[in-house]
């Protein structure tokens with residue numbers, strides 16, 4: 281049976297379900313052109329805003345590594361170290377909307393069949409700020425952008441009315457989504473922050489506001505480690521650091537847990553999975569939980585800035601997977617989306633050894649025999 285790498289998501293047809301997420305790989309026209317040439321099915325631009333942006337006077341991103349020979353997690357270069365995570369405190373694009381507008385148009389003309397998604401961000405503190413969302417949305421869609429991703433999730437914003445500070449407030453999530461939807465002629469994806477108690481609450485706000493999809497997740501709020509010799513943070517400016525965002529392999533299981541909550545709560549809605557993806561196997565976990573597309577950042581940053589080898593491996597992995605499962609009649613990604621969504625259940629629903637019973641930490645209901653020995657405490661692993 282022939283395999284088909286295409287995917288339809290929020291009404292858009294992607295040549296494959298693999299996208300570059302909003303980040304340095306998508307910060308320029310040349311990068312995005314190269315990304316499409318390399319084969320990415322879609323690209324989400326580095327977030328575009330209207331407020332002034334100046335980044336820190338030092339490295340904006342570091343890559344932490346771990347190794348089998350020591351418990352150290354550090355940016356220190358050493359042999360046989362493996363990537364643990366990326367950490368960044370980079371702000372949104374420092375290029376203006378005027379800089380972006382002609383470039384978006386040129387990219388779309390050069391690649392009319394590829395999906396270009398504009399990531400946008402403004403504030404939420406007053407009507408002028410809310411109008412900024414609409415200005416950004418209209419400008420990007422007028423240049424041919426196929427969708428908008430609203431950034432409600434940047435973890436390092438000082439402004440109380442921006443980024444993940446919006447994403448932590450379900451009402452603001454709803455208001456901002458609605459304001460963008462009022463002018464949008466293209467699908468609107470809401471990119472949520474993982475830094476909340478229950479991401480389902482904010483997702484509900486986004487869907488009530490009219491979001492066509494949720495992207496999850498952005499980076500996790502975090503700090504770099506302190507060097508035990510110099511006693512300085514491994515990244516700092518004049519000794520100082522502020523919280524930034526963790527990405528890469530370390531967040532894959534964390535982001536999967538958020539995604540599982542989302543896809544279970546809204547099984548009929550659309551989700552774009554992000555966090556720690558560098559291989560098809562990683563992407564597969566997101567698909568099986570219910571995502572229709574996935575996005576990649578850290579792995580692409582470390583592969584010629586836009587991930588040519590990563591996208592080749594993702595497409596090859598999907599092709600091989602479909603061929604291996606041809607006997608099930610699977611020919612495209614839609615055939616297995618959400619297949620394991622229902623396999624994440626409450627702890628008490630997991631089978632116990634035959635002779636034991638467990639009632640989720642509650643006493644056994646009347647009529648049941650009580651456990652013979654007190655419940656064991658300690659590690660559940």
Ligand SMILES: Cc1cc2nc3c(=O)[nH]c(=O)nc-3n(C[C@H](O)[C@H](O)[C@H](O)COP(=O)(O)O)c2cc1C
Pocket residue numbers: 301302303304326327340341366367368370371372373399431434471497498499526527528529531554555556557575576577578579
């Ligand atoms: C240096 C850097 C800059 C980023 N900038 C943005 C941004 O402007 N807008 C956005 O929505 N996400 C931004 N992100 C978050 C990524 O798009 C992505 O959600 C996150 O890195 C998790 O994916 P990963 O594990 O593949 O890196 C940035 C991430 C990094 C590492």
